[in-house]
Amino acid sequence: MRVVVLGAGGAHKTEASIVRAVRELGHACRLVNVVGWSRGAGPLAPRAIRYLADAFEPDFVLLTRHAILAGERTIRSLLRGRGAAFWYFDLQPRPPALALVAERMYTTYLGQVERYRAAGVPHVQFLPQAVDPTRDFPVSAVDxxxxxxxxxxxxxxxxxxxxxxxxxxxxxxxxxxxxxxxxxxxxxxxxxxxxxxxxxxxxxxxxxxxxxxxxxxxxxxxxxxxxxxxxxxxxxxxxxxxxxxxxxxxxxxxxxxxxxxxxxxxxxxxxxxxxxxxxxxxxxxxxxxxxxxRHHTYARRLELLLAGRAYEPAGASDQPVIAELEHPDPGQPLDRP
The missing domain is CATH 3.40.50.2000 (Glycogen Phosphorylase B;)
Structure with missing residues (x-):
């Protein structure tokens, strides 16, 4: 599968963790920095964003909240004939416009699922954020x-x-x-x-x-x-x-x-x-x-999202910590089955 992520650039942004996870799952992935292009290219940004996304020939487009800077018209054009989802990390009582455009939304707040459905978003599912083993690991030397x-x-x-x-x-x-x-x-x-x-x-x-x-x-x-x-x-x-x-x-x-x-x-x-x-x-x-x-990495989350599935919470934290994971090495990606 070929995946384009439309969102914000930057090493500490969630989009960077998403891209790493998609690639770890074996898929080709491109991040289009909508924020950067919107700031740097002004009125030409939507055209540049669409070109970069279309040129990658994605099968699936994943939107974060920053994608709206490209404009609804550009987003609708990019999503036509492609799988798509909007992953929203914030608490908001009304569905963002991107949710209605993508028609599939993932929210990190379980209590918001039914509210967004009632507001007209066709498909809403629960998907929490997660750990990025590449960036989230212990260090021994500290200030x-x-x-x-x-x-x-x-x-x-x-x-x-x-x-x-x-x-x-x-x-x-x-x-x-x-x-x-x-x-x-x-x-x-x-x-x-x-x-x-x-x-x-x-x-x-x-x-x-x-x-x-x-x-x-x-x-x-x-x-x-x-x-x-x-x-x-x-x-x-x-x-x-x-x-x-x-x-x-x-x-x-x-x-x-x-x-x-x-x-x-x-x-x-x-x-x-x-x-x-x-x-x-x-x-x-x-x-x-x-x-x-073991259970909560971005690779786990993206595996669900790309399959159109939600995080199923019941029993997810009931499994015992297995012996080989008691003292994992810093930075070791232990999210594989």
């Missing part, structure tokens, strides 16, 4: 400045997550990094700006606990949904403490692959507990990485 009890990496403009961060900061040495933290209250321990790639791996490896925190209240009421932050932490061998939502253990089991909190106070209590339990914390982190590499 000493990154060492801390707990770390959070994410955007700062969402006040909903501040309560959890304050609670954890009150019981531990917390470091917060990411964009959008300028001007936030002084009791939030902001340690730096955005981190990607090697620096992100160091931040995760240097922290005893890597924290997750939802950005919107609506996420607290979702089902089986987790930020891509969780997959990066698990892949990098970190201990992940994140917000519990209904059916989240279809992805990873608390106390076995990671830990889930149900309130800001619970997050603080669990932070205290796991900081005092080094061996338990390490065992869970190792099992979480093994589990994610």
């Amino acid at each position: 000493p400045a990154f060492r801390c009890d707990a770390s959070f990496v994410g955007s700062g403009q969402y006040a909903h997550r501040h309560a959890v961060l304050r609670a954890v900061a009150a019981v531990s040495h917390l470091q917060v990094r990411g964009p959008g933290w300028a001007g936030v209250p002084d009791d939030l321990p902001v340690a730096g700006g955005p981190v990607h790639g090697r620096r992100l791996r160091q931040v995760i490896s240097a922290a005893a606990i890597s924290l997750g925190a939802n950005s919107h209240p609506e996420q607290d009421a979702e089902r089986a949904s987790a930020s891509n932050r969780m997959w990066k932490v698990l892949g990098c061998g970190g201990f992940y403490l994140g917000p519990y939502v209904q059916d989240i253990e279809w992805l990873a089991v608390g106390g076995r692959h990671c830990a889930w909190y149900r309130s800001a106070a619970d997050a603080a209590d669990q932070t205290r507990h796991y900081l005092a339990q080094h061996d338990e914390r390490r065992r869970i982190a190792d099992a979480g990485r093994a589990h994610s590499l």
Whole structure:
């Protein structure tokens, strides 16, 4: 199969992980950087994007949210007579235009499936994000400045997550990094700006606990949904403490692959507990990485997407961690059957 991905360019973008996974499955794949062409070519961008995609003669076109920059007319022309799907990673109450154009949509939020179907998208399926073994792996050498009890990496403009961060900061040495933290209250321990790639791996490896925190209240009421932050932490061998939502253990089991909190106070209590339990914390982190590499890589996800199938959560996290995966080597792609 020949696959074109229309989306954003950049080594740390999800599109790069998708392309690697498609190629790992044995398919030819081309990424067309819609964002880059839209910025650089102005009104000529749609023509250039269509040429690059058509010239590859794809059997299947995978769209991410950035593909809309090419314009609906260009997208409709590219999809004519080809298999296609739109994979959406964000929470939004209304279906993006690309979902209606592609007519097949994958969402990382299980609770949104029926809403998008009711809004007129013909085919909507659940497909979470995943680990990219090429980029998400533990490192032993870290910047000493990154060492801390707990770390959070994410955007700062969402006040909903501040309560959890304050609670954890009150019981531990917390470091917060990411964009959008300028001007936030002084009791939030902001340690730096955005981190990607090697620096992100160091931040995760240097922290005893890597924290997750939802950005919107609506996420607290979702089902089986987790930020891509969780997959990066698990892949990098970190201990992940994140917000519990209904059916989240279809992805990873608390106390076995990671830990889930149900309130800001619970997050603080669990932070205290796991900081005092080094061996338990390490065992869970190792099992979480093994589990994610076995069941939750982009190769696994793309195998489903290209076959027109959804992620079937029931029982997905019930399988035991097999012996040879207990201590996987950094960067080793253990997602094959």
